[in-house]
Each structure stands twice: as structure tokens, then as C-alpha cells.
Amino acid sequence: MTDDDAIELALRLKALADPVRVRLMALLMGADGGEMAASDLARAVGVSGGTASHHLGQLRAAGLVASDRRGVSILYRALPENLEALRGVLASCC
Numbered sequence: 510m511t512d513d514d515a516i517e518l519a520l521r522l523k524a525l526a527d528p529v530r531v532r533l534m535a536l537l538m539g540a541d542g543g544e545m546a547a548s549d550l551a552r553a554v555g556v557s558g559g560t561a562s563h564h565l566g567q568l569r570a571a572g573l574v575a576s577d578r579r580g581v582s583i584l585y586r587a588l589p590e591n592l593e594a595l596r597g598v599l600a601s602c603c
Contacts, residue, residue: 517572521595524571529554530564537574537587544577544586 510518525531532554537545545553551561565585568574572591577584 518595521571521573521591524567524573527564527567529556529560530568533561533564533568534573534587534592537585538589538592540586544584546582546584547576548582550585 525534533550536550536553537543547561547565548558550565551558554561556564565574565576569576569585572588574585574587576586
């Protein structure tokens with residue numbers, strides 16, 4: 510594993526090292542249509558909109574989710590290919 514791979518892996522694991530973020534990822538991975546509005550995600554995990562936005566921003570920075578603005582809503586979707594890459598790196602080295 511290269512240093513860059515290790516850094517990328519650590520950043521993704523750090524992003525997932527929070528129960529709210531794990532719940533957000535689980536919701537997004539199971540979302541019908543593949544995406545959910547930030548407000549719906551906040552409500553589903555029982556946090557404020559600002560708190561949800563913070564957590565979603567951390568997941569986006571780690572490359573685990575993507576977002577699109579549609580009107581006044583921000584829709585989030587999981588990036589399963591990056592989760593699969595994370596699993597692959599862990600399986601090959603651990």
C-alpha cells in the first residue's frame with residue numbers, strides 16, 4: 510500500500526468513525542432512487558439541519574457521498590464505488 514492509499518483509507522475511515530455518519534450512509538445506500546434530501550436525512554437520524562449538513566460535508570470530503578442542488582433542496586447520494594474501493598483495500602492488506 511502506498512502512502513497516498515493509506516492517507517485516503519484513513520480519511521474515509523475517519524469519516525465513518527461517527528455513529529450519525531454511519532446511519533446517514535446506511536440511509537443513502539438503501540435510498541429508493543439512490544438519493545435523499547438533506548432535510549429528510551436530518552429528520553431520519555434525529556439531528557438538526559446544520560448538524561446533518563456538517564456530517565454530510567465530512568462524508569463528501571472523504572469521497573463517500575456526492576450532492577446536487579435542485580431548487581432549494583440539496584440531494585445526496587452514496588458513492589458505492591468508493592465504499593467498494595475501501596473494502597478492497599482493507600481486504601488486500603488486512
